[in-house]
Amino acid sequence: xxxxxxxxxxxxxxxxxxxxxxxxxxxxxxxxxxxxxxxxxxxxxxxxxxxxxxxxxxxxxxxxxxxxxxxxxxxxxxxxxxxxxxxxxxxxxxxxxxxxxxxxxxxxxxxxxxxxxxxxxxxxxxxxxxxxxxxxxxxxxxxxxxxxxxxxxxxxxxxxxxxxxxxxxxxxxxxxxxxxxxxxxxxxxxxxxxxxxxxxxxxxxxxxxxxxxxxxxxxxxxxxxxxxxxxxxxxxxxxxxxxxxxxxxxxxxxxxxxxxxxxxxxxxxxxxxxxxxxxxxxxxxxxxxxxxxxxxxxxxxxxxxxxxxxxxxxxxxxxxxxxxxxxxxxxxxxxxxxxxxxxxxxxxxxxxxxxxxxxxxxxxxxxxxxxxxxxxxxxxxxx
Amino acid sequence: xxxxxxxxxxxxxxxxxxxxxxxxxxxxxxxxxxxxxxxxxxxxxxxxxxxxxxxxxxxxxxxxxxxxxxxxxxxxxxxxxxxxxxxxxxxxxxxxxxxxxxxxxxxxxxxxxxxxxxxxxxxxxxxxxxxxxxxxxxxxxxxxxxxxxxxxxxxxxxxxxxxxxxxxxxxxxxxxxxxxxxxxxxxxxxxxxxx
Numbered sequence: 001x002x003x004x005x006x007x008x009x010x011x012x013x014x015x016x017x018x019x020x021x022x023x024x025x026x027x028x029x030x031x032x033x034x035x036x037x038x039x040x041x042x043x044x045x046x047x048x049x050x051x052x053x054x055x056x057x058x059x060x061x062x063x064x065x066x067x068x069x070x071x072x073x074x075x076x077x078x079x080x081x082x083x084x085x086x087x088x089x090x091x092x093x094x095x096x097x098x099x100x101x102x103x104x105x106x107x108x109x110x111x112x113x114x115x116x117x118x119x120x121x122x123x124x125x126x127x128x129x130x131x132x133x134x135x136x137x138x139x140x141x142x143x144x145x146x147x148x149x150x151x152x153x154x155x156x157x158x159x160x161x162x163x164x165x166x167x168x169x170x171x172x173x174x175x176x177x178x179x180x181x182x183x184x185x186x187x188x189x190x191x192x193x194x195x196x197x198x199x200x201x202x203x204x205x206x207x208x209x210x211x212x213x214x215x216x217x218x219x220x221x222x223x224x225x226x227x228x229x230x231x232x233x234x235x236x237x238x239x240x241x242x243x244x245x246x247x248x249x250x251x252x253x254x255x256x257x258x259x260x261x262x263x264x265x266x267x268x269x270x271x272x273x274x275x276x277x278x279x280x281x282x283x284x285x286x287x288x289x290x291x292x293x294x295x296x297x298x299x300x301x302x303x304x305x306x307x308x309x310x311x312x313x314x315x316x317x318x319x320x321x322x323x324x325x326x327x328x329x330x331x332x333x334x335x336x337x338x339x340x341x342x343x344x345x346x347x348x349x350x351x352x353x354x355x356x357x358x359x360x361x362x363x364x365x366x367x368x369x370x371x372x373x374x375x376x377x378x379x380x381x382x383x
Numbered sequence: 384x385x386x387x388x389x390x391x392x393x394x395x396x397x398x399x400x401x402x403x404x405x406x407x408x409x410x411x412x413x414x415x416x417x418x419x420x421x422x423x424x425x426x427x428x429x430x431x432x433x434x435x436x437x438x439x440x441x442x443x444x445x446x447x448x449x450x451x452x453x454x455x456x457x458x459x460x461x462x463x464x465x466x467x468x469x470x471x472x473x474x475x476x477x478x479x480x481x482x483x484x485x486x487x488x489x490x491x492x493x494x495x496x497x498x499x500x501x502x503x504x505x506x507x508x509x510x511x512x513x514x515x516x517x518x519x520x521x522x523x524x525x526x527x528x529x530x531x532x533x534x535x536x537x538x539x540x541x542x543x544x545x546x547x548x549x550x551x552x553x554x555x556x557x558x559x560x561x562x563x564x565x566x567x568x569x570x571x572x573x574x575x576x577x578x
Binding site: 314332335336339340342344345346347348349350351365368369372373375376 | 401423425431432434435436438439441443444445446447455456457460
């Protein structure tokens with residue numbers, strides 16, 4: 001029920017839940033992980049036939065907290081609150097929505113900062129590198145425990161979109177629709193290059209201690225800040241950055257010093273600092289490596305069309321014109337692979353000046369597409 | 384309400400066909416074909432509002448620019464490729480017709496006949512023609528390549544397209560047999576690559 005005191009369209013007060021998994025999870029790197037736990041949130045109600053579930057996969061720095069806010073802090077609004085809620089494109093009056101923090105994360109699911117039950121100290125550098133496929137397997141186990149065999153939709157932006165795509169390949173019969181937003185079929189060399197600079201920033205921080213900084217009571221804060229600053233530059237378009245920050249000198253005239261003089265410097269420092277206070281450096285390394293490794297066509301000799309041939313879902317692919325991190329051309333590669341297999345796909349290329357970040361922002365064309373497509377899913381799946 | 388030209392197009396689409404509708408507008412034609420001909424396939428549309436409308440009509444639509452060709456599609460991947468009242472608004476007229484015949488076994492093209500007597504009459508009277516099928520003022524029309532039946536057939540010869548079927552409708556929506564290039568306001572052609 002929606003509390004009438006809540007702002008219109010909000011799922012209201014939410015709370016995270018935790019599930020423990022005792023059976024170890026086999027990983028892509030050949031090892032197993034477990035026992036482990038996953039933290040997740042749900043919004044809306046699962047219908048009797050369990051046909052109205054939507055899984056939302058998060059991107060690099062996202063969490064299970066997709067929508068609503070926590071009772072103790074009204075400002076703790078979920079990262080996709082504009083998309084998910086009663087009357088919103090992902091309408092929680094019709095859909096049962098799940099947000100889950102991925103393994104390797106730092107917001108409650110088992111990750112490098114979690115205690116290793118054997119040594120009673122954080123996993124740190126011993127925590128395995130994971131792949132998108134590993135996450136999909138873990139998410140499937142969560143779905144099993146919640147009694148959901150088939151998702152009406154699996155969706156996400158950026159790295160989240162890659163998980164949605166992987167779902168259709170790993171569990172083709174368990175996904176009716178995949179909504180893949182601002183994603184790519186794999187990273188380009190340039191993308192991997194950016195990730196590598198970010199990782200070097202972290203690992204070369206003297207506080208990194210080979211990944212076991214927890215024991216030293218420090219965090220590689222400077223490295224994490226730099227990694228995030230670099231990331232932010234790639235999430236915005238040149239235009240959006242210029243419009244937002246310009247190049248006015250804060251003091252009016254040059255200081256001829258290393259002080260913050262331009263608005264963009266102030267913004268990046270602020271974003272870097274904020275991020276370093278809430279995010280674990282090892283998690284950042286794991287997430288960026290998972291991005292780098294993602295490449296469903298690897299198994300088919302680089303042929304994406306053949307890799308996608310197993311998919312049974314219907315697809316919505318969305319890209320944004322000024323996204324240069326995962327450009328529209330990359331989304332069109334996914335579309336092409338689906339078309340080659342005569343798979344049902346809708347593709348929208350949204351005019352936006354917000355760069356890669358556009359997938360998180362309200363934009364009338366974007367939201368109209370999402371709303372229309374999700375209404376169609378609701379008609380099909382939520383009887 | 385099904386548009387008369389949509390019904391005519393549907394009659395040219397075999398049951399269970401793979402269909403590509405170029406410039407699918409709000410998706411009504413494609414939805415009609417899905418419903419009545421059990422067709423599957425895609426619409427292509429560039430205007431955001433129309434993309435949304437097509438999604439609402441249950442059509443899988445691809446927001447790509449037709450002027451850039453159909454490179455996303457392999458040869459012969461559709462039974463029928465439709466270009467419904469879109470030809471006259473295309474810049475690369477010849478290219479899109481060639482592309483249609485590459486990716487589809489057959490093409491269906493409909494367009495307003497510039498040679499329709501009311502159009503000719505208006506030109507004679509000294510004004511640019513307007514009609515139900517060409518409702519625009521000369522200064523805000525999206526149409527850049529208007530043609531007559533004879534013009535279109537000459538282009539078909541030029542690009543190696545064979546006309547399988549031609550139907551011409553008058554303003555009333557009835558089929559015109561007599562003097563079609565004069566009495567027909569809307570032309571319908573089913574074409575294929577000359578084998």
